[in-house]
Amino acid sequence: MxxxxxxxxxxxxxxxxxxxxxxxxxxxxxxxxxxxxxxxxxxxxLDPLVSCKLCLGEYPVEQMTTIAQCQCVFCTLCLKQYVELLIKEGLETAISCPDAACPKQGHLQENEARAAGEVGFECSRVIECMVAAEIMQRYKKLQFEREVLLDPCRTWCPASTCQAVCQLQEMGLQTPQLVQCKACDTEFCSACKASWHPGQGCPETMPVTFLPGETSSSAFKLEGDDAPIKRCPRCKVHIERDEGCAQMMCKNCKHAFCWYCLESLDDDFLLIHYDKGPCRNKLGHSRASVIWHRTQVVGIFAGFGLLLLVASPFLLLATPFVLCCKCKCSKGDDDPLPT
Structure with a gap:
């Protein structure tokens, strides 16, 4: 050498x-x-690298975060951006698993502790460590609003200048009852959120607007098409419309309805509602854009129908073979094992 x-x-x-x-x-x-x-x-x-389903990158285990409910693993940076986007948009208060094909449909809980050995966190709670303080405060606010909406014994004061939480009587939840807000003394109906109407039925659709400086007696003002704030016909959540399309979708219950007459548009894919009646030509889009929208919708349905029509002969031919394979497999499972 x-x-x-x-x-x-x-x-x-x-x-x-x-x-x-x-x-x-x-x-x-x-x-x-x-x-x-x-x-x-x-x-x-030799360190194992884990693939992130969001960015498709491979990272060490220390840079990944696991959702406890479904055990899906994502890189901490992608999950942080995903959580921040959901909270900022207010789309949902439960942070669902980003994987659309997740079999368990897990959720990232607020009190979920970080995994042992996980780095990048200065505290023990995953969501609290991922987002900034103001975003976490908004998340807790959205959670509280959701809890009030799901609680039959609590409701919001409909006055826009108040927005306090009012308690209902548990004995009369099945019938409309008088509710008086302790913060602003507004009296309203627990069912329709309109001003208290003893001896009268609740109106089915009531576009309501709330103006600043209202008193208890004038807290409710019925308006027509120009009302800036109305309630969702399904969940009664307040919705404000500044401008744009008259086809509205409630973020809370995903109900689609017409802003002017509050009629449901859940099944009106072609927006035929705006071709007749009092809402004719009030959609807020040009005629050409409406025709293009309808062409796209019809094209999608026609494409699915054509695909099904073309594939149906192959499905009919393949069905006997699939049944035979299943019968053979089941017969093989029933045969006793040789001794």
Missing amino acids: SALQRKSTDKCQEVVSDLLRGSLTGLGDCSTMTTARYRPTWDLA
């Missing part, structure tokens, strides 16, 4: 020895670097 080869071999052995001791010679003050801060290259190569 030549002198140059011996020198190179000795240098490699020295570097390996330094790496195993957790320090590198010739680095001066960095000689105290531990193996936890610096690991050999072959050690990093």
Whole structure:
């Protein structure tokens, strides 16, 4: 072996020895670097890499976050952006699993603790550590609003200047009852949220607007098409419309309805509602855009129908083979094992 080869071999052995001791010679003050801060290259190569379903990148386990309910794993950065987007948009208060094909449809809970050994968090709660303080405050506000909507014994004061939570009597939940807000003394009906109407039935559709500076007696003002704030016909949540299309969708219950007459548009894919009646030509779009929308909808349904028509002969031919395979498999399972 030549002198140059011996020198190179000795240098490699020295570097390996330094790496195993957790320090590198010739680095001066960095000689105290531990193996936890610096690991050999072959050690990093052996670390398992987990694929993120959102960005399709591969990261070490320490950079991933696991949802406890469904055990789906995503990189912490992608999950952080996903959680922030949902909270900012107010689409839902329960952070569902980002994987649309998740079999368990898990949710990221507010009190869910971070996994053991997970880095990048300074506290023990996943959502609280992911988002900023103001976003977390909005998340808790959305959660509280959702709890009030789902609680039959609580309701919101309909006055826009108040928005306090009022308690209902548990004995009379099945019938409309008088509710008086303790904060602003507004008296309203628990069923339709309109001003208290003893001896009268609740109107089915009531576009209501609330103006600043209203008193208890004038807290409710019925308007027509120009009402800036109305309630969803299904869940009674207040909705404000500044401008744009008259086809509205409630973020709370996903109910589609007409802004002017509050009629349901859930099954009106072609928007025929705006071709006749009092809402004729009030959609807010040009005639050309409406025709283009209807062409797209008809094209989608026609495409599915054509695909089904073309595939039906193949399905009929494949059905006997599938049934035969299933019969053979079931027969094989029923046969006793040889002794």
